[in-house]
Amino acid sequence: MPDPESPCAGHSDPHAFMFMNPRVRDGVVVHSRRSVLKTSLAGIGGLTLPGLVELRAAGKAVSSNKSVILLWMTGGPSHIDTWDPKSDMPSEIRGPFKTIPTKLPGTRICEYLPKQAAMLDKFTIIRSVDCRNSNHEPNMVMQTANRAAAPRINSKGHLYPAFGSVIAKERGPNHPGMPPYVVLNLKSRAHVAWGGYLGTQYDPFNGAVASQLFQLPKGLTMERLESRHTLNQQMDSLRRDLDASGMMEAMDSFSATAFDMVAGGRAQDAFDIAKEPQKVRDRYGDHDWAKQALLARRLVERGSSFVTIDLSNHSASGTWDNHGDNIPPYGGIWNGLRPLLPVFDHVITTLVSDLGERGMLDDTLVIAMGEFGRTPTLGTQGSSDGRNHWPYVMSMCLAGGGFRHGQVIGASSRDGGEIAERPVTPADLAATIYQHMGVPLNTTYNDHQGRPIYIVDGGAPLKELV
Numbered sequence: 280m281p282d283p284e285s286p287c288a289g290h291s292d293p294h295a296f297m298f299m300n301p302r303v304r305d306g307v308v309v310h311s312r313r314s315v316l317k318t319s320l321a322g323i324g325g326l327t328l329p330g331l332v333e334l335r336a337a338g339k340a341v342s343s344n345k346s347v348i349l350l351w352m353t354g355g356p357s358h359i360d361t362w363d364p365k366s367d368m369p370s371e372i373r374g375p376f377k378t379i380p381t382k383l384p385g386t387r388i389c390e391y392l393p394k395q396a397a398m399l400d401k402f403t404i405i406r407s408v409d410c411r412n413s414n415h416e417p418n419m420v421m422q423t424a425n426r427a428a429a430p431r432i433n434s435k436g437h438l439y440p441a442f443g444s445v446i447a448k449e450r451g452p453n454h455p456g457m458p459p460y461v462v463l464n465l466k467s468r469a470h471v472a473w474g475g476y477l478g479t480q481y482d483p484f485n486g487a488v489a490s491q492l493f494q495l496p497k498g499l500t501m502e503r504l505e506s507r508h509t510l511n512q513q514m515d516s517l518r519r520d521l522d523a524s525g526m527m528e529a530m531d532s533f534s535a536t537a538f539d540m541v542a543g544g545r546a547q548d549a550f551d552i553a554k555e556p557q558k559v560r561d562r563y564g565d566h567d568w569a570k571q572a573l574l575a576r577r578l579v580e581r582g583s584s585f586v587t588i589d590l591s592n593h594s595a596s597g598t599w600d601n602h603g604d605n606i607p608p609y610g611g612i613w614n615g616l617r618p619l620l621p622v623f624d625h626v627i628t629t630l631v632s633d634l635g636e637r638g639m640l641d642d643t644l645v646i647a648m649g650e651f652g653r654t655p656t657l658g659t660q661g662s663s664d665g666r667n668h669w670p671y672v673m674s675m676c677l678a679g680g681g682f683r684h685g686q687v688i689g690a691s692s693r694d695g696g697e698i699a700e701r702p703v704t705p706a707d708l709a710a711t712i713y714q715h716m717g718v719p720l721n722t723t724y725n726d727h728q729g730r731p732i733y734i735v736d737g738g739a740p741l742k743e744l745v
Contacts, residue, residue: 343453343642343717344579344582344639344642345584345642345643345715345716346453346579346583346585346586346642346643346644346716347442347446347584347585347586347644347645347646347680347712347715347716348572348575348576348579348588348644348646349422349442349443349585349588349646350572350588350590350626350627350630350645350647350648351422351470351471351587351588351589351590351648351649352590352599352623353415353418353466353589353591353598353600353650354598354599354600354601354649354650355649355650355651355653355668356599356649356652356653357599357601357612357616357652357653357666358406358653358672358673358674358691359653359655359695360374360376360612360616360653360666361620361674362389362392362404362406362674362675363404363406363674363691363695364376364387364388364389365655365694366378366387368693368694368695371656371657371658372655372656372695374612374657375612375617375664376389376390376391376612376617377390378390379393379396380396381395381396381399382396382398382399382400382685383399383400383687386399386404386687388404391617391620391621391624392620392623392624393624394624394628395628395676398631398632399685400685401678401684401685402684402685403676403677403678403682403683403684403685403686403687403743403744404675404676404686404687405674405675405676405677405688405689405703406672406674406687406688406689406691407672407688407689407690407691407698407699407700407701407702407703408648408652408672408673408674408708409672409698409702409704409705410650410651410671410672410673410705411426411670411671412427412432412670413429413650413651413670413705414429414431414650414651414668414670415469415470415600415650415668416467416469416470417430417431417436417469417470417472418469418470418471418650419436419472420650420705421648421649421651421705421708422441422442422471422472423440423441423472423475423705423709424705424706424735424736424738425439425732425736426705427439428472438475438476438726438727439475439476440474440475440476441471441473441474441475441587442585442712442713443460443461443462443472443483443584443585444460444472444473444474444475444481444482444483445477445481445713445718445722445734446459446460446584446585446713446716447481447584447585448477449722450584450716450717450718452582452584453583454545454581455582456544456545456582457545457549457578457581457582458483458484458583459583459585460481460482460483460584460585460586460587461483461485461486461575461578461583461586461587462483462485462486462586462587462588463486463487463574463575463586463587463588463589464567464568464571464588464590465486465487466591466592467589470591471483471587476724476727476732477724486550489546489547489550545581545582546581548581549574549577549578549580549581549582549583550574550577550578552573555573555577559633560573562629562633563626564629566622566625566626567592568588568590568622568626569622569625569626569629571588572588572626572629572630573630573633575588576633576634579639579643580637580639585716590623598610598615598619599616599619601615601616601653601665601666602659602660602662602666602667603658603660603661603663604662604663604664604665605661605662605663605665606662606665609665610665611662611663611664611665612657612664612665612666613664614664623647627645627647630645631645631678631679634679635679640678640679641679641680641681642680643680644677644679644680644715645677645680646675646676646677646712647675647676648673648675648676649673649675650668650670650673651668651669651670651673652669652670652673652674652695653666653667654666654667654668654669655669655695655696656694669696671697671698672691672692672696672697672698674691677744682715682744683745688701688741688743689701689703703741704737704738705738706735706736706737706738706739707738707739707741708738709735709738710735710741711740711741711744713735714740718734721733722734722735
């Protein structure tokens with residue numbers, strides 16, 4: 280069995296993504312409404328959408344409401360302590376949790392996921408995901424399906440585009456007034472994949488700045504905003520700043536039209552969860568993750584194509600990164616992971632149930648996964664209760680998308696350390712997502728030398744789901 284990766288407490292080891300200047304603020308810092316506008320333009324494939332308008336102008340109309348919601352379990356959840364328990368193994372492997380039966384006869388999962396257990400016929404659990412090369416900070420391989428997207432060991436790893444960026448470019452949103460690719464609850468830029476080789480116009484729109492973006496600066500009314508002359512003045516006032524930061528290529532003739540779409544109010548309405556009935560908000564609850572899940576549903580309901588929710592709470596990494604109670608801020612399996620699981624259980628089952636009741640589940644593919652699994656043995660890195668990174672096997676779950684669910688795909692070895700049967704690769708996941716979204720699997724994009732790169736390299740849609 281391979282050795283686990285080196286300890287990452289503090290995430291301070293030298294690495295290939297020092298170019299990101301992790302201790303320095305990003306080039307666009309949100310201090311004011313003006314800087315918020317700059318931020319939205321820097322991610323112009325989000326709310327300003329010029330690439331989207333260009334697709335529409337070229338006649339590439341979208342004919343369905345297909346979408347994806349990715350619950351990104353930042354930090355790498357333990358497969359053994361969630362969806363792939365090893366109850367017949369010694370305590371140092373099986374961990375402190377008990378298991379419970381599920382709606383699927385013979386399938387058991389962690390005791391702290393009772394809601395999901397009761398409706399597991401709506402889910403597919405994959406217990407044999409091959410996540411080699413995947414790491415976090417940046418979290419790239421599993422969000423791009425490219426094993427070279429590993430900035431810790433590849434200086435160009437950050438350039439491989441996210442699923443959402445590819446979909447934004449090749450398909451766009453389901454409604455022209457909505458951003459195609461949105462990230463919610465983003466705690467660190469390094470938690471998600473970006474536009475990369477596709478260009479900044481296909482970066483995700485950061486939902487955290489939406490509320491500020493939709494507040495018009497003092498003295499600027501909607502009537503003035505609708506004036507093309509005023510709009511051009513607003514754009515021109517940012518030109519020097521954008522040029523200095525390398526963003527001018529994203530400012531093309533479609534930018535003004537894109538801005539008009541924002542002014543139309545559809546996106547503003549989607550981001551306002553206060554417009555949901557109180558009983559719906561109460562159903563989701565007050566936890567921030569739950570509010571983000573409700574917001575994700577509103578976004579895809581109104582026309583966004585791909586929404587990622589960063590399920591993390593602290594700035595160092597993710598709350599799923601359970602290295603041990605003696606390695607703060609991560610915590611161990613008992614004190615770190617145990618309080619988190621009921622929250623996740625409520626969020627994912629409420630979201631899937633709500634989508635189903637609204638007739639949206641067949642169109643919306645819900646994915647829950649992280650970067651990798653955790654070591655099969657407790658007590659790594661000098662802890663008694665933690666598990667280190669383990670990129671050799673992990674578990675994930677899917678729901679919706681019109682697929683056949685109520686099954687478990689693949690299996691790990693008896694101790695949970697290796698794949699035992701039916702390996703599922705990042706490329707297989709990508710092929711499944713792109714097929715669902717109607718993006719041809721032979722689509723390519725070019726690197727900076729003009730060489731084509733396939734969005735799916737060697738993978739195939741999961742036949743078990745069809």
